[in-house]
Amino acid sequence: xxxxxxxxxxxxxxxxxxxxxxxxxxxxxxxxxxxxxxxxxxxxxxxxxxxxxxxxxxxxxxxxxxxxxxxxxxxxxxxxxxxxxxxxxxxxxxxxxxxxxxxxxxxxxxxxxxxxxxxxxxxxxxxxxxxxxxxxxxxxxxxxxxxxxxxxxxxxxxxxxxxxxxxxxxxxxxxxxxxxxxxxxxxxxxxxxxxxxxxxxxxxxxxxxxxxxxxxxxxxxxxxxxxxxxxxxxxxx
Numbered sequence: 001x002x003x004x005x006x007x008x009x010x011x012x013x014x015x016x017x018x019x020x021x022x023x024x025x026x027x028x029x030x031x032x033x034x035x036x037x038x039x040x041x042x043x044x045x046x047x048x049x050x051x052x053x054x055x056x057x058x059x060x061x062x063x064x065x066x067x068x069x070x071x072x073x074x075x076x077x078x079x080x081x082x083x084x085x086x087x088x089x090x091x092x093x094x095x096x097x098x099x100x101x102x103x104x105x106x107x108x109x110x111x112x113x114x115x116x117x118x119x120x121x122x123x124x125x126x127x128x129x130x131x132x133x134x135x136x137x138x139x140x141x142x143x144x145x146x147x148x149x150x151x152x153x154x155x156x157x158x159x160x161x162x163x164x165x166x167x168x169x170x171x172x173x174x175x176x177x178x179x180x181x182x183x184x185x186x187x188x189x190x191x192x193x194x195x196x197x198x199x200x201x202x203x204x205x206x207x208x209x210x211x212x213x214x215x216x217x218x219x220x221x222x223x224x225x226x227x228x229x230x231x232x233x234x235x236x237x
Contacts, residue, residue: 003039003066004032008148009121012155013094016119016144017042021090024049024083026104031059031072033092038068047083049075079104080111094121094155098129105136111160112137118158126154127172137163143174145184152188169224172196176228178235186236189229196222 006014010033017023017037023046025034034046048063050056056076063069075082080091091111093101101120105111111118118138122129133140133156142157154174166175173192176185196218203215 003036004030004062006032006036009146009153009155010094012144012146012153013092013119013121014040014042016142016155016157017090017092018117020044021117022088023047024080024088024091026079026091026093027051027055027096028059029055029095031062033094034072035062035066035068038071039066045071045073047073047075047087049077049080049083051076051078078107080108083108085110089115090117090119092119092121094119095123098122098125098127098132102129102132105132105138114159114161116160118156120156120158121153122156123153126174129156130166130174131171133158134163134166137161139163140174145182145188147184147187152184152191167224168221169228172221173225173228176232186229186232189225189232193222193225193229196225 014033014037019042021043023034023037023043025031025046026049028034028048028050031048034043034048037043038046048056048059050059053076056074059072060069060074063072077083093104101122105118120129130140138158138160139162140156140158144155146153146155173189200215200218200222203211203218206212206215
């Protein structure tokens with residue numbers, strides 16, 4: 001059967017969903033992700049949740065078009081608020097800001113269990129999300145970088161337990177190690193260096209106490225990222 005075509009970003013998310021998962025797709029919008037996973041036979045049921053009626057109506061239309069309506073439960077809710085702990089084992093939250101994702105997780109303390117897999121794709125504030133995760137006991141077990149329309153996106157494969165403290169550089173860029181395979185990482189580090197460099201240049205013009213504090217923070221981040229870039233380059237010479 002024909003199925004909706006996933007963008008590279010959503011395709012990478014779909015690839016990380018475990019076989020046979022009991023899936024909740026939070027902020028489902030058109031429900032392309034659960035529909036594709038159902039049609040591929042990777043999952044048998046899913047919960048599609050969204051905060052607004054409009055996107056949830058679009059999700060229902062997609063499910064009807066691809067004859068998946070009976071295999072998806074639709075929930076109009078904020079985050080995980082209408083989902084019970086025994087209904088799912090895999091939770092996808094994609095296409096939201098990192099701070100919003102952290103707030104959704106914070107509001108659902110029942111996911112603090114090793115039995116749940118979290119697949120998170122922040123559109124912004126990746127550093128804030130990584131920092132929140134490790135400080136709240138979550139471990140980023142895998143991270144992928146995907147390019148779509150010349151933008152780079154991070155996808156985090158996360159579970160609770162065995163949390164590892166991250167350095168300021170790792171909060172911004174994720175962990176790296178020798179032998180790691182991630183072809184877009186060099187470009188990702190370059191873009192982060194450019195972003196923090198431009199931010200430093202802009203804030204340097206400020207004179208307030210908050211500006212000075214933020215400037216010092218960004219300089220520390222920039223220095224840490226430079227060291228990570230040098231390390232990455234040395235491993236790949």
